[in-house]
Amino acid sequence: MPNLFSPYTLKGVTLRNRIVMSPMTMYRSTDGKMDDFHVSYLGARAAGGFGLVFPEQVAITPDGRTSTTCSGIWKDDQIEGHKRVTDTIKMFGGVAAIQLGHTGRKGSEVPKYKTIDGYPGGSQLPPDHPQGWTCRAPSAIPYGGDHSFPVHELTKDEIKDLYKSYADAALRAVDAGYEWLEMHYAHGYLGASFFSPLANQRTDEYGGSLENRTRFHLEALDAVREVWPAEYPLTMRLGADDLNPDGTQFEDAITAIGWMKEHGLDLADISLGFNTDDMRNNPMGKQAFMLSRAERLKSEVDIPIATSWNLGVPEKADEVIQSGIIDLAFLGRPALSNPHWPVWAARELGYDNPFELVPDDWRWWLENFRGHEPSIGLPAAADTALDEESAA
Numbered sequence: 001m002p003n004l005f006s007p008y009t010l011k012g013v014t015l016r017n018r019i020v021m022s023p024m025t026m027y028r029s030t031d032g033k034m035d036d037f038h039v040s041y042l043g044a045r046a047a048g049g050f051g052l053v054f055p056e057q058v059a060i061t062p063d064g065r066t067s068t069t070c071s072g073i074w075k076d077d078q079i080e081g082h083k084r085v086t087d088t089i090k091m092f093g094g095v096a097a098i099q100l101g102h103t104g105r106k107g108s109e110v111p112k113y114k115t116i117d118g119y120p121g122g123s124q125l126p127p128d129h130p131q132g133w134t135c136r137a138p139s140a141i142p143y144g145g146d147h148s149f150p151v152h153e154l155t156k157d158e159i160k161d162l163y164k165s166y167a168d169a170a171l172r173a174v175d176a177g178y179e180w181l182e183m184h185y186a187h188g189y190l191g192a193s194f195f196s197p198l199a200n201q202r203t204d205e206y207g208g209s210l211e212n213r214t215r216f217h218l219e220a221l222d223a224v225r226e227v228w229p230a231e232y233p234l235t236m237r238l239g240a241d242d243l244n245p246d247g248t249q250f251e252d253a254i255t256a257i258g259w260m261k262e263h264g265l266d267l268a269d270i271s272l273g274f275n276t277d278d279m280r281n282n283p284m285g286k287q288a289f290m291l292s293r294a295e296r297l298k299s300e301v302d303i304p305i306a307t308s309w310n311l312g313v314p315e316k317a318d319e320v321i322q323s324g325i326i327d328l329a330f331l332g333r334p335a336l337s338n339p340h341w342p343v344w345a346a347r348e349l350g351y352d353n354p355f356e357l358v359p360d361d362w363r364w365w366l367e368n369f370r371g372h373e374p375s376i377g378l379p380a381a382a383d384t385a386l387d388e389e390s391a392a
């Protein structure tokens with residue numbers, strides 16, 4: 001039975017364990033580029049033992065960013081920064097993954113922790129602001145609240161151009177050294193809004209029926225599948241439930257994931273739709289709250305499954321992998337709070353050798369000085385404690 005620390009192979013890629021650093025937007029890029037910040041921050045997580053390391057949602061077009069300080073891969077001169085990141089992740093034994101996305105009607109935002117010209121963090125900047133733009137989405141329906149500026153409804157030609165942007169981005173991702181690609185179809189961004197009746201009210205072949213609301217996802221997958229190497233996993237994060245009677249329903253997500261599998265999807269990472277703030281029975285505070293949905297998906301579609309959300313307690317993360325419900329545990333905030341979460345979790349869970357996850361040169365020091373436990377924050381071994389007592 002696999003546990004959190006069992007290797008995992010998907011297509012031609014093997015991860016050293018089942019622990020994934022979930023993509024997290026950092027608002028730290030200039031002109032969409034990754035730099036020293038990303039190299040050090042992501043390298044630290046790879047050195048801390050994460051098996052698969054995602055930087056953040058990486059935009060396929062400039063208007064696909066959350067803010068002008070988000071990263072992208074829509075032009076060649078952005079490849080070099082990504083390459084530095086992937087080289088560093090690999091140096092520390094991790095596999096580098098990219099999440100390609102477009103923020104749709106949730107773009108043109110102020111970074112969460114900043115205020116710009118009186119616009120608070122997380123709110124939208126108007127299209128005429130120097131750091132704002134007109135968001136594009138399936139329908140001209142703004143998200144609402146502090147995201148209420150007019151939205152441009154994508155034409156069919158513009159949708160086709162986005163497929164080309166996805167494919168070009170995937171090719172650049174190969175050059176940049178990524179070996180795993182996730183399409184971001186969740187969290188109220190473009191894919192999520194095509195899927196949700198709350199955001200998609202088109203009357204053409206991209207709106208209405210479930211088949212039509214999934215067309216964008218399948219066509220974008222096809223475009224990427226065409227260029228993305230067959231030996232590397234192609235996965236997606238789906239906003240599988242809006243928790244609202246008028247939004248995305250989980251039953252529809254199950255059907256759509258079955259279709260995506262037929263289009264070459266290798267793994268489904270399920271999350272919420274976030275197409276509305278009006279979520280009923282909001283589960284955000286509950287531990288591992290996506291698990292029941294993952295279990296249902298597993299019983300209906302034969303595809304590897306991953307999820308995130310409140311899996312940071314090691315016993316729980318280990319349990320959900322051992323149960324076989326999910327294949328990989330995505331950790332977001334735990335990776336921010338503890339770059340060595342995997343090593344710490346292995347220690348907490350009593351695995352034989354937690355330090356096999358750290359780089360060789362550190363491991364030597366950590367493994368060869370038994371009796372020096374207090375130096376690394378562990379309780380003193382029993383015999384050392386006795387020595388202390390007799391010395392006192």
Ligand SMILES: Cc1cc2nc3c(=O)[nH]c(=O)nc-3n(C[C@H](O)[C@H](O)[C@H](O)COP(=O)(O)O)c2cc1C
Nearest residue numbers: 022023024025056057308309310311331332333334
């Ligand atoms: C700072 C921050 C930025 C995030 N950015 C992204 C992102 O770029 N793409 C994405 O799919 N999810 C994003 N998320 C969601 C996380 O990937 C993850 O799914 C979520 O935090 C739940 O996992 P957790 O409970 O382990 O934090 C972000 C979360 C945080 C905390």
